[in-house]
Amino acid sequence: MPDIANNLRELRKELPSRVRLIAVSKNHPVETIREAYDAGQRIFGENRVQELVSKQTVLPKDIEWHLIGHLQTNKVRYIVPFVTMIHSVDSVKLLREISKEASRLNKYIDCLLQVFIATEETKFGLDRDEVIDLLNSLQNNPLQGIRLRGLMGMASFTDDQDQVKREFHFLKQLFEEVKGRFFQGTDYFNELSSGMSGDYRIAIGEGSTMVRIGTRIFGTR
Ligand SMILES: *Cc1c(COP(=O)(O)O)cnc(C)c1O
Numbered sequence: 065m066p067d068i069a070n071n072l073r074e075l076r077k078e079l080p081s082r083v084r085l086i087a088v089s090k091n092h093p094v095e096t097i098r099e100a101y102d103a104g105q106r107i108f109g110e111n112r113v114q115e116l117v118s119k120q121t122v123l124p125k126d127i128e129w130h131l132i133g134h135l136q137t138n139k140v141r142y143i144v145p146f147v148t149m150i151h152s153v154d155s156v157k158l159l160r161e162i163s164k165e166a167s168r169l170n171k172y173i174d175c176l177l178q179v180f181i182a183t184e185e186t187k188f189g190l191d192r193d194e195v196i197d198l199l200n201s202l203q204n205n206p207l208q209g210i211r212l213r214g215l216m217g218m219a220s221f222t223d224d225q226d227q228v229k230r231e232f233h234f235l236k237q238l239f240e241e242v243k244g245r246f247f248q249g250t251d252y253f254n255e256l257s258s259g260m261s262g263d264y265r266i267a268i269g270e271g272s273t274m275v276r277i278g279t280r281i282f283g284t285r
Pocket residue numbers: 088090111132133218259260261262276277278279280
């Protein structure tokens with residue numbers, strides 16, 4: 065059994081103060097999440113809507129839930145009532161749906177645009193031009209109920225550290241470009257969600273402000 069409290073303690077020592085830890089609890093039971101909660105962890109990430117909803121209903125209400133996996137438009141309304149941040153926004157259509165549901169409840173949802181930075185075709189996300197196009201289209205038509213807070217990316221699953229570093233560096237550069245072009249004079253576009261158990265140190269070196277870590281805390285799923 066992994067020593068969750070100890071893993072969290074060791075991990076937190078490594079994180080600079082600007083970096084927040086999202087504990088990725090997917091595929092782990094609520095008892096395991098509660099163990100991390102009792103060790104002081106309050107931000108948890110899940111990648112499936114149904115699993116997120118069923119866990120949220122039984123766990124303490126001061127947990128901050130983040131959706132980190134692919135989101136279908138028809139599932140948006142299940143999570144908007146309680147979710148704090150959606151890391152995986154990859155279309156205007158999805159943004160509009162989040163906006164609609166959030167407005168109805170008179171609230172704001174923090175959103176990140178997911179950028180495709182890896183070589184594997186299996187990973188979701190927008191490329192650079194799609195990010196720019198999406199933001200251009202919103203400029204004439206801003207959405208209520210949404211706060212675009214930054215970008216998210218997943219690097220390739222590879223032992224080649226230089227490649228991973230290049231991918232995170234690209235993400236950081238795109239973040240700076242977007243911030244300069246679309247968010248000048250605002251202070252809320254300031255989050256870069258990058259880094260998982262195998263590559264969070266590299267991500268932090270390339271400007272990450274939020275690491276999404278599962279295995280390093282909870283053991284293998
Ligand atoms: C599972 C997952 C993580 C965490 O991965 P670990 O290697 O277990 O740390 C991070 N981000 C996303 C989007 C995930 O699906």
